[in-house]
Amino acid sequence: MRFENPWFLTLIFFALALFFIIWKTYDKKIATLRFSSFSLLEGIRPTLRVKLRRTTIFLRIFALIFLALAISRPQNPIKETKIFVEGIEIILVLDTSGSMRAMDFEINRQRVDRLTVVKNVVEQFIKNRPNDKIGIIAFSSLAYTICPLTLDHEWLLKNLERVKIGMIEDGTAIGSSISAALNRLKNSKAKDKIIILLTDGRNNAGKIDPLTAASAAKALGVRIYTIGAGTKGLAPYPVKNVFGETELQPVEIEIDDELLKKIADTTGSVFFRATDTKSLWDIYKEIDKLEKTKIEEVGYNRYDELFEIFLFPALIILLLEIILSNTLFRRIP
Numbered sequence: 001m002r003f004e005n006p007w008f009l010t011l012i013f014f015a016l017a018l019f020f021i022i023w024k025t026y027d028k029k030i031a032t033l034r035f036s037s038f039s040l041l042e043g044i045r046p047t048l049r050v051k052l053r054r055t056t057i058f059l060r061i062f063a064l065i066f067l068a069l070a071i072s073r074p075q076n077p078i079k080e081t082k083i084f085v086e087g088i089e090i091i092l093v094l095d096t097s098g099s100m101r102a103m104d105f106e107i108n109r110q111r112v113d114r115l116t117v118v119k120n121v122v123e124q125f126i127k128n129r130p131n132d133k134i135g136i137i138a139f140s141s142l143a144y145t146i147c148p149l150t151l152d153h154e155w156l157l158k159n160l161e162r163v164k165i166g167m168i169e170d171g172t173a174i175g176s177s178i179s180a181a182l183n184r185l186k187n188s189k190a191k192d193k194i195i196i197l198l199t200d201g202r203n204n205a206g207k208i209d210p211l212t213a214a215s216a217a218k219a220l221g222v223r224i225y226t227i228g229a230g231t232k233g234l235a236p237y238p239v240k241n242v243f244g245e246t247e248l249q250p251v252e253i254e255i256d257d258e259l260l261k262k263i264a265d266t267t268g269s270v271f272f273r274a275t276d277t278k279s280l281w282d283i284y285k286e287i288d289k290l291e292k293t294k295i296e297e298v299g300y301n302r303y304d305e306l307f308e309i310f311l312f313p314a315l316i317i318l319l320l321e322i323i324l325s326n327t328l329f330r331r332i333p
Helices: 006-024 048-053 056-071 114-127 153-160 174-185 210-219 257-266 277-290 308-326
Strands: 074-079 082-086 089-095 105-107 110-112 133-139 143-150 193-199 222-229 234-240 246-252 271-274 294-298 302-305
Touching: 006 056, 056 308, 089 114, 089 143, 089 174, 105 114, 105 277, 114 153, 114 277, 133 153, 133 174, 143 153, 143 174, 174 193, 174 210, 174 222, 174 257, 193 257, 210 222, 210 257, 222 257, 222 277, 257 271, 271 277
Parallel strands: 089 133, 089 193, 193 222, 222 271
Antiparallel strands: 074 302, 082 294, 105 110, 133 143, 234 246
16 A cells, blocks of 8 residues: 555644643643532532543544545556566767867867867757666777766766866877777666767777777677767867967868778768867767667556545544434533
8 A cells, every 4th residue: 555645644643632632631620610619529420421421522623534545546556557668888988189179079169179169969869768777988099998887877977077188198099989888888787778879080099990990899799889070171179379378270180081980880880070060069969869768668657545544433423423413412601
């Protein structure tokens, strides 16, 4: 049995407290008339009717208890709902090389660097997938784990805040980043395992060939979604001028679209190209749609309402108390 409105049960404690107070003070009533002597009344005992008349207040208390049980809505489950959730394990691989400082993306019409926008979009992606284990790997010349696979997304988001450009030596080790992600997934028992790799450059660091790493991913049943992020052609990049002030200058940043497409194709996945903030948002939304967590419901949450088994006795007791107080136990002033 369960109660839909359990807070109404507190009325029972008030009713019991009232019952206890009345019971303790039952024989300590102050007389309304005073006599100089009770000698004439000695030997006279109150009749059963008089005794019962004094207890009608307890009927009202019992009615209150049953009424409290009724309005708290006791319910008996007919069939419990069983929800089966099969989550997807996701590793988010983020490029933190120096080229991610390029300011060709905008938030609220303000120019920001690529990594700032990526973190903003990834944060929302994580919030949209509460049932999935998600981890984060950042890379430049080396790959390093920011957060292992976890369902604690609050902790995951705190670790996402730590992702910054320039944490280690500059470079773009795409193959090493895939390998690091696979190490986090290789012992997983999840049916669906994916890597979402975002970069804005070419593979120029690390000892692992990206396509070799992609083949390993295919063997492990891991799909790799690849995202090339950045403007095609010249991108505004912050540099210091001779006066030590930061200004934006157009810089050519090459993205190896062909390699990223091959990585995705090898693992049976999809390559995306993001050239502005909106397209990046759309890409993560598309991946969110493609990789839906499996949720299967069996049965229904159905309950029998039991309030009537307490409501009717409450009404009967209350009605009985009113009838007795105005008939058999009626008091004449």
